[in-house]
Amino acid sequence: xxxxxxxxxxxxxxPVYLRFLNQLTMQEVLTVSSQELGQKLDLNPAxxxxxxxxxGDFGRKGIGYDVSYLIEKIRYILNLDQQINVALIGAGNLGxxxxxxxxxxxxxxxxxxxxxxxxxxxxxxINNIVVQPIDQLTDTIVKNxxxxxxxxxxxxxxxxxxxxLISAGIRAILNFAPVILKTPPDIRVHNAxxxxxxxxxxxxxxxxxxxxxxxxxx
Amino acid sequence: xxxxxxxxxxxxxxPVYLRFLNQLTMQEVLTVSSQELGQKLDLNPAxxxxxxxxxGDFGRKGIGYDVSYLIEKIRYILNLDQQINVALIGAGNLGxxxxxxxxxxxxxxxxxxxxxxxxxxxxxxINNIVVQPIDQLTDTIVKNxxxxxxxxxxxxxxxxxxxxLISAGIRAILNFAPVILKTPPDIRVHNAxxxxxxxxxxxxxxxxxxxxxxxxxx
DNA sequence: TAGATTGTTAATCGATTAACAATC
DNA sequence: TAGATTGTTAATCGATTAACAATC
Numbered sequence: 001x002x003x004x005x006x007x008x009x010x011x012x013x014x015p016v017y018l019r020f021l022n023q024l025t026m027q028e029v030l031t032v033s034s035q036e037l038g039q040k041l042d043l044n045p046a047x048x049x050x051x052x053x054x055x056g057d058f059g060r061k062g063i064g065y066d067v068s069y070l071i072e073k074i075r076y077i078l079n080l081d082q083q084i085n086v087a088l089i090g091a092g093n094l095g096x097x098x099x100x101x102x103x104x105x106x107x108x109x110x111x112x113x114x115x116x117x118x119x120x121x122x123x124x125x126i127n128n129i130v131v132q133p134i135d136q137l138t139d140t141i142v143k144n145x146x147x148x149x150x151x152x153x154x155x156x157x158x159x160x161x162x163x164x165l166i167s168a169g170i171r172a173i174l175n176f177a178p179v180i181l182k183t184p185p186d187i188r189v190h191n192a193x194x195x196x197x198x199x200x201x202x203x204x205x206x207x208x209x210x211x212x213x214x215x216x217x218x
Numbered sequence: 219x220x221x222x223x224x225x226x227x228x229x230x231x232x233p234v235y236l237r238f239l240n241q242l243t244m245q246e247v248l249t250v251s252s253q254e255l256g257q258k259l260d261l262n263p264a265x266x267x268x269x270x271x272x273x274g275d276f277g278r279k280g281i282g283y284d285v286s287y288l289i290e291k292i293r294y295i296l297n298l299d300q301q302i303n304v305a306l307i308g309a310g311n312l313g314x315x316x317x318x319x320x321x322x323x324x325x326x327x328x329x330x331x332x333x334x335x336x337x338x339x340x341x342x343x344i345n346n347i348v349v350q351p352i353d354q355l356t357d358t359i360v361k362n363x364x365x366x367x368x369x370x371x372x373x374x375x376x377x378x379x380x381x382x383l384i385s386a387g388i389r390a391i392l393n394f395a396p397v398i399l400k401t402p403p404d405i406r407v408h409n410a411x412x413x414x415x416x417x418x419x420x421x422x423x424x425x426x427x428x429x430x431x432x433x434x435x436x
Numbered sequence: 437t438a439g440a441t442t443g444t445t446a447a448t449c450g451a452t453t454a455a456c457a458a459t460c
Numbered sequence: 461t462a463g464a465t466t467g468t469t470a471a472t473c474g475a476t477t478a479a480c481a482a483t484c
Contacts, residue, residue: 009451015417019396033465041398045465046453053467061466062460079420086416093315098412100311107417147423148416172419174412178237180259188422190415194316194392197408198304198366199233199325201390202297204406205365227475251441264477271443279442280484
């Protein structure tokens with residue numbers, strides 16, 4: 001084990017490992033090798049071993065990794081051994097879809113508050129959580145020790161919401177709005193806007209041999 | 219301009235550029251430099267110039283990039299100068315949220331078909347599209363020349379749906395299900411599962427100096 | 437002309453993969 | 461023991477950034 005700084009690429013693979021290991025548990029598989037993991041997850045086995053070795057010697061030579069032990073370790077690394085409170089800002093379609101997803105729950109992530117500006121939404125319940133007006137955001141976040149905010153408001157409001165979240169003490173943001181947020185360096189932001197993902201897929205629909213971009217004339 | 223193979227990282231930035239350029243158009247900005255772009259999008263200006271230069275000489279030395287010209291070029295590169303038909307499989311909460319997002323529309327992406335297995339859903343309308351039973355998938359996809367599939371079914375069904383989409387002739391998949399799909403190499407898959415994104419955020423909530431993962435005992 | 441900014445090469449940085457000794 | 465598989469080093473690959481001549 002080394003004490004290098006762990007790269008984002010490594011951290012983002014940990015939940016993928018965790019997810020698959022949980023599946024293995026359900027199938028009552030006790031042990032797994034980096035080779036098997038690599039095959040199922042479409043990753044290089046050496047990469048998987050290296051990723052895990054950043055955090056400790058979790059495997060056994062000649063055997064592989066004990067599934068439940070590795071789950072426990074990854075959960076610990078990701079801070080999922082404690083409950084992590086999440087706030088959702090924006091109770092529109094997408095926000096509702098996300099709050100109904102209680103897949104987080106089993107991983108100790110819990111949406112504990114939902115906010116919206118629209119009067120018609122405020123006071124209604126989404127997945128047993130009452131939608132609050134946005135001016136209660138700071139209060140609620142502080143009181144409930146919320147650490148992560150999920151932004152599902154329109155792009156035009158996203159920066160303002162992010163600023164409020166940050167001044168309320170939030171540490172990380174999952175941003176679904178189609179804008180690049182300006183945030184201090186100690187705040188972690190992951191962009192989850194799927195429109196850019198979808199548009200980039202379009203690039204691969206055509207054999208570019210047929211197409212000469214440079215000489216495309218207006 | 220070169221004829222190297224363009225990396226995925228470059229392609230994924232193109233929609234980000236496009237999105238911001240569209241904003242500039244609305245503000246009636248005519249010209250933009252890589253420096254300005256870099257500042258707003260939190261990217262290195264040299265990277266932006268290099269990205270664009272893969273596809274042609276779009277800028278003017280001493281001036282910068284003509285906003286509307288660059289928009290046109292990027293749209294052409296991404297194949298967004300023609301309508302691209304999309305199918306959505308899974309009319310649950312998330313599927314509904316995505317189909318209501320008609321932000322694609324202005325970029326020539328259109329959801330033309332929605333499928334589900336649940337009888338209660340079939341025949342109902344989502345955003346003016348009638349939900350079809352999944353056994354009509356192949357037929358509809360072929361008839362409507364659908365090129366991209368968005369998978370919003372449960373993980374347990376995702377692989378089966380992907381297989382059907384592929385045999386129906388689809389070229390690219392945006393996968394929201396929490397599984398790694400097995401697909402032929404000529405099929406482009408982007409994973410959009412936000413649970414892994416969210417879980418990875420948890421890693422950054424704690425100063426790891428306080429925490430010694432290696433010596434964490436079970 | 438002077439200032440600004442591109443396109444591109446070279447340098448750097450970082451991430452992935454191969455290879456293998458250690459060892460279960 | 462023989463076979464399997466880890467942890468880790470070294471090699472490779474690829475992506476980002478710096479620097480600058482060209483030029484508007």
